[in-house]
Amino acid sequence: MAERPSRALVLYGDGLARFVNPSNTHFHSLASKASCGFLSLPNAPPSESEDERIVREFAVLVDAFEAHTNTSGSTTKEDSGEETNISKRFMGMKAALVTNNASLKSFGTKLGFSVLPNDGFSKSSEPQGELSVDYMASELLKLLGFQEGKTLESSQYDLVFVHVGAGEVNVKNDKAIADDVEYPNALFGAIMNIAKPGTEISLRLHLSAVMSYGGTSEEDDVNFSFSVSKDSNNSKLSKLVPHQSYTMKGELPRKDVRHHSPMLLAQWQHAVTRKDMVETFAFKDIKEHGGNLVIPADRFLHEVAFKLWKAPKYGA
Structure with a gap:
C-alpha cells in the first residue's frame, strides 16, 4: 500500500483486444511490468446494437449496470443520483471520462463524470501524429496533477478514464480497427516514459490498460474461454470443484456470467503493484x-x- 493516495489513469480499448499484435511493443512492455488478469462480463442480450453494447459494457466496468438498465423513466434511488453518482459512491472521487462516443458521453454525464472530448486521438493520422501522442500524454497527466515531472499537491481529477472505440481513429480503409490499436500503444509508451521509475510521478500514478473483445461469436467461446471445466465423466468429483470467485456475488452465484472473451487487464504502479510472469499483453x-x-x-x-x-479493499 502506498503512503499517499494514488491518482489513476485508465485506458480502455473498447473492442480492440483481438487486434493487439506483437508489433504493439508498449502494450507488451506494460504487461511485462504489471499485474495482469481478466475481467469477466455478463452475456450480451439478444439483438443488441453495437452502440448499446458499448454503453452496457462500460456500465458494467464502472459498476453502474442498474443505472444502464433502468429506462422506465421512474424516479428511483438508482436514477436519482444517490446511488449512481461516482463522487457520492466513492468518497468524493473526482472523475473524468474522455470519449468521442455520443451515447457514452450522455451516460457518463448521468453518472457524474466530467466528460471531455477525445480530440487527441483524432490527430493520430496526421503527419506529425507522433507529436500529438506526446501532447495527449502530457495533457492527460496534467488532469491528474502531474506536470513537468512533478506531482502537484492537488489535482483536477483523481481518476481519468480514456475510452478508445474501434473505428474512432482511422475509418479510411479495411485496416481501420487494427490501426486503432497503434495510437493507444504509442500513448502508453509516452506515458510510461514520463512516469518511469525514479520519477515523482511513478510513485503516485496508477496506470490500467483494459482491452475488450467487443461483439463476440461462437468461435470466441472456444478460443478465449477461461473457465475451469469440471470432470463431466465423474459426477461425484465434479461436485467437489468449488465455484470460482468471479461467478459469485457475496454468498450467491451470479445468474449471468460469460465464461469467454473477458476484458484483458494490466495494472502498473511503481513499487505498489506486484509483477507477475506475464510477458505479452495476450x-x-x-x-x-x-x-x-x-x-x-x-x-x-x-x-x-x-x-x-x-x-475499502475488495477481496483478498
Whole structure:
C-alpha cells in the first residue's frame, strides 16, 4: 500500500483486444511490468446494437449496470443520483471520462463524470501524429496533477478514464480497427516514459490498460474461454470443484456470467503493484501467467478506487 493516495489513469480499448499484435511493443512492455488478469462480463442480450453494447459494457466496468438498465423513466434511488453518482459512491472521487462516443458521453454525464472530448486521438493520422501522442500524454497527466515531472499537491481529477472505440481513429480503409490499436500503444509508451521509475510521478500514478473483445461469436467461446471445466465423466468429483470467485456475488452465484472473451487487464504502479510472469499483453499469456486471475468486471472500479483511498479493499 502506498503512503499517499494514488491518482489513476485508465485506458480502455473498447473492442480492440483481438487486434493487439506483437508489433504493439508498449502494450507488451506494460504487461511485462504489471499485474495482469481478466475481467469477466455478463452475456450480451439478444439483438443488441453495437452502440448499446458499448454503453452496457462500460456500465458494467464502472459498476453502474442498474443505472444502464433502468429506462422506465421512474424516479428511483438508482436514477436519482444517490446511488449512481461516482463522487457520492466513492468518497468524493473526482472523475473524468474522455470519449468521442455520443451515447457514452450522455451516460457518463448521468453518472457524474466530467466528460471531455477525445480530440487527441483524432490527430493520430496526421503527419506529425507522433507529436500529438506526446501532447495527449502530457495533457492527460496534467488532469491528474502531474506536470513537468512533478506531482502537484492537488489535482483536477483523481481518476481519468480514456475510452478508445474501434473505428474512432482511422475509418479510411479495411485496416481501420487494427490501426486503432497503434495510437493507444504509442500513448502508453509516452506515458510510461514520463512516469518511469525514479520519477515523482511513478510513485503516485496508477496506470490500467483494459482491452475488450467487443461483439463476440461462437468461435470466441472456444478460443478465449477461461473457465475451469469440471470432470463431466465423474459426477461425484465434479461436485467437489468449488465455484470460482468471479461467478459469485457475496454468498450467491451470479445468474449471468460469460465464461469467454473477458476484458484483458494490466495494472502498473511503481513499487505498489506486484509483477507477475506475464510477458505479452495476450489472452494466452495472461491465462497461463497472470497474477490477478479473473474478477467480475463490476469490481474493477472498486479496486482502482481503493488505490485512490476512495473505497475499502475488495477481496483478498
